[in-house]
Amino acid sequence: MKPLGKIEAKKSLGQNFLTNPRIPELMADAAELTLEDTVLEIGPGTGALTQEFLKRGVRVVAVEADQRAIELLEDTFADEIAAGTLVLHHGDIREIDLEAIGLTRGAYKLVANIPYYLSGMLFRLFLESETAPSTLVFLTQKEVAERICRDPKESLLSLGVKAYGSPRYVKTVSRGNFSPAPKVDSAIIAVSGISKDHFNNLDEAFFFEVLHLGFAAKRKQLLGNLSKKFARDMVADILHSLNLKETVRGEDVPLETWLKIASALYPHR
Numbered sequence: 331m332k333p334l335g336k337i338e339a340k341k342s343l344g345q346n347f348l349t350n351p352r353i354p355e356l357m358a359d360a361a362e363l364t365l366e367d368t369v370l371e372i373g374p375g376t377g378a379l380t381q382e383f384l385k386r387g388v389r390v391v392a393v394e395a396d397q398r399a400i401e402l403l404e405d406t407f408a409d410e411i412a413a414g415t416l417v418l419h420h421g422d423i424r425e426i427d428l429e430a431i432g433l434t435r436g437a438y439k440l441v442a443n444i445p446y447y448l449s450g451m452l453f454r455l456f457l458e459s460e461t462a463p464s465t466l467v468f469l470t471q472k473e474v475a476e477r478i479c480r481d482p483k484e485s486l487l488s489l490g491v492k493a494y495g496s497p498r499y500v501k502t503v504s505r506g507n508f509s510p511a512p513k514v515d516s517a518i519i520a521v522s523g524i525s526k527d528h529f530n531n532l533d534e535a536f537f538f539e540v541l542h543l544g545f546a547a548k549r550k551q552l553l554g555n556l557s558k559k560f561a562r563d564m565v566a567d568i569l570h571s572l573n574l575k576e577t578v579r580g581e582d583v584p585l586e587t588w589l590k591i592a593s594a595l596y597p598h599r
Contacts, residue, residue, distance in 0.1 A: 332406060334376045346508040347375050348443055353469070353507055353518075354382035360500045360520040361441045361467045363388050370433060370463065372423045372442040372452070375399050377406050379443060384410050391433065393419045393426055424451070428461040436464045436524070443469040446512065450474070450487060457494040457524060458534075466495070466521040475499055475517035483581040486545050492585045493537070495524040532593050540592040544580035552580050560595055568594045 348354060357379065363369065363386050371392040374380045376399065383390045384407070394400050400420045410416040419431055440463040444452055449470045456462055478488045479499035491497050500518035505511045526534065544555050553576050556565045566576055571594070572587055583591070 332381060334378060334381065334406060336376060346443075346510060346512050348378040348469075348507060349509050350507040351378065351382070353503055354379045356501055357441055357443075357467050357469060357518055358382050358386055360498075360518055361439050361465055363439065363441075368433070368438040370428075370438050370440045370442075372440070372444055373399075374403060375443070377403050379441065380407065380416065383441070384415060389415055389417075391417045391419070391431060391438070393421060393423045393431075395420070395422050424448075424455065428459070433461055435459075435461050438463050439465040439467070441467040446471050446514075453487070453491055457491060457521070462494070462524050462526075464522075464524055466524060467500075468519050469503060469516055470519060472502055472515040472517040475519040478519060484583065484585075485581065486541060489541060489585055489588060490538070491521060493528055493589075494526065495521040497521045528589055532589060533596060536596055536599060537589065537592045540595055541580075541588060544583075544588070544591075550579075551576070552578050552583065555580065556591075556595070560598055564598060565595075 361369070363383070365387045367388045369383050369388050369390050371379055371383065371390060374392040374394055375396075380390055380392060380403065392403070394403065397420060400418060403418055404411060407416050411418065417431070419426065440456055449468070452468070456466060474487070476499065477485055478491050478497050481488065498520045500520050503516040503518060505513070505515050508516075529537065540556070543559055544552050546555050546558070552574075553562065553565055553569060568591060569576060569578065572590055574583070574587070
């Protein structure tokens with residue numbers, strides 16, 4: 331195993347570098363990497379995850395915003411870059427055209443230790459993308475992973491993820507596995523089977539419009555929230571047809587039922 335170089339973490343970039351080699355192993359396992367895979371890594375930093383991917387023989391496309399990290403990675407992985415097994419791109423992942431860097435829908439896996447402050451945005455960006463990965467594995471805040479996978483109450487985030495794939499809480503990662511140590515613990519979350527199959531017969535934008543409407547006033551009942559745009563009696567009839575009480579709240583409705591609600595409302599948009 332190559333010794334990795336060091337740079338001082340930039341708070342503005344949300345950098346917390348992995349120091350325990352076991353965590354990259356667990357993340358690679360969660361992604362079920364095979365020799366044929368291409369992995370997109372966001373923010374490789376000093377290369378802890380990158381090294382594990384390369385060790386497993388996969389092709390890595392890495393996007394890094396920090397020029398210092400780019401230079402470090404170019405030095406550490408010079409042989410792999412020369413061989414074409416590692417491709418580095420300097421830039422902000424939010425501004426990168428994925429097709430322009432050779433990625434196509436379902437033909438790569440996204441595995442990354444992501445900045446906490448970008449968590450929600452990165453889930454949305456990649457799951458909703460026309461160039462979405464087949465599998466997504468993030469190391470993110472434990473609270474975020476729990477909200478998506480373990481919370482008995484649904485949220486815009488959890489439903490937004492489940493609409494595109496099957497999320498799984500892989501493992502808690504304590505703050506001591508990073509340098510500098512973040513203020514909260516992290517967790518590995520995997521989303522597999524990513525697709526837009528739920529929207530083959532339902533308008534995707536309309537579904538999310540209904541979802542946001544249903545959560546507009548979180549403490550209010552779903553009937554009241556949806557009645558801001560749709561006729562109250564009609565909404566009540568739809569809820570009854572789905573065996574839901576008129577007092578139900580959006581957080582108590584599972585994804586499959588949300589999809590049925592949106593489908594029933596669509597002709598009345």
